[in-house]
């Protein structure tokens with residue numbers, strides 16, 4: 001396959017680059033890259049842009065295939081990729097969503113200041129570690145089988161709230177209120193349900209985490225006030241997804257889509273892009289199962305919030321106050337949304353794979369309290385650098401189908417990171433900087449800060465391009481890794 005070189009890319013706006021449709025004859029739309037020049041040079045090093053060009057060949061794709069500045073190569077689609085296909089006949093591709101369906105992040109805000117938490121940080125870290133199972137194959141606090149699992153898959157976060165994990169007010173601060181209505185547990189295999197049976201309330205391995213941070217800087221006073229963020233305040237970030245259940249849903253449906261593809265006469269440059277028409281039988285089966293797995297992930301994050309609240313109360317007692325949910329966003333998902341395309345406004349199937357929804361002010365998808373501010377966009381950076389809270393801005397609708405980056409993005413593979421990082425040394429260095437890290441040495445090495453791009457550059461790029469606005473910068477204090 002023809003490799004993308006810098007000469008093939010045209011600058012079309014500050015921080016927006018294009019690989020024209022003429023680059024390869026099977027492209028149906030141009031491919032666009034949101035990046036500054038430094039990030040673009042890095043992006044050219046891996047297969048991300050070849051994958052982006054492949055995505056531009058999907059049946060029914062509208063306007064352009066896109067990557068955010070945190071892009072890196074993934075299964076079929078690059079991670080950091082966005083693609084919108086015509087509803088209802090355009091393609092749905094599990095590779096455009098990822099194996100960890102509805103991997104996402106949520107942010108809780110506390111009433112405590114950095115100094116109040118610092119002197120209890122060891123205890124808090126131990127308590128969080130005890131309350132929230134992490135690592136591969138670790139079971140959680142509850143088991144769900146048969147009809148109860150079907151209820152989880154249908155109700156999402158609400159199922160957990162009904163059982164005392166969080167409060168009803170939380171729902172309005174979760175994307176789609178923590179529940180996709182098209183979920184149908186009948187399309188989730190027994191094996192997938194079995195894999196998920198004891199995984200609610202667990203973060204899993206590797207890149208997933210529960211992290212205590214403080215607000216180091218506020219960039220927009222008004223939006224920060226709307227979100228309830230203040231300088232010095234302690235917050236908690238939770239990053240995980242649909243665990244083994246979501247992975248099995250993707251595995252099962254990719255297999256059946258591969259078998260069905262010839263029937264629809266779909267030719268693709270890479271079999272990892274496997275797709276079928278959204279309105280085909282296989283497309284609908286997958287979509288219903290994907291929605292169910294997304295609901296499982298929201299329920300999982302809600303149960304984890306319950307564990308975090310228990311740990312918080314154990315250490316800080318009633319005076320420590322509640323942990324209010326600021327927002328919960330998905331970054332591996334497909335949704336039917338209305339966006340402006342070359343045909344004008346129309347319904348499209350937006351694939352966000354390592355990309356966050358970033359709706360601007362006035363969207364009717366936002367909770368009333370955030371209507372003027374825009375949607376909170378939560379961008380984790382790394383365990384040793386910083387993370388950001390942004391607000392979705394109007395230009396995201398024009399440029400990126402209402403989407404933004406989802407993190408700093410990997411610059412080193414896990415294998416390369418393990419070769420370069422001495423985990424015990426890194427853990428000690430972070431401790432000396434005031435950051436306590438719990439997790440396997442393998443996980444710590446694979447997820448070391450040097451494994452990730454410069455999150456400041458990534459965030460500056462999305463802000464300058466106008467798709468999101470910086471609101472606050474968060475600095476890590478304690479991290480529980482998978």
Ligand SMILES: Nc1nc2c(ncn2[C@@H]2O[C@H](COP(=O)(O)O)[C@@H](O)[C@H]2O)c(=O)[nH]1
Nearest residue numbers: 207209380381382383387407408409410447
């Ligand atoms: N604040 C932290 N951010 C982290 C950590 N480990 C990874 N990351 C960031 O998360 C994004 C999203 O990851 P993905 O697995 O969903 O692609 C990633 O790009 C990193 O920037 C951490 O320990 N703390």
Ligand SMILES: [Mn+2]
Nearest residue numbers: 103104239331
């Ligand atoms: Mn994720």
Ligand SMILES: [Mn+2]
Nearest residue numbers: 100103240241
């Ligand atoms: Mn994940």
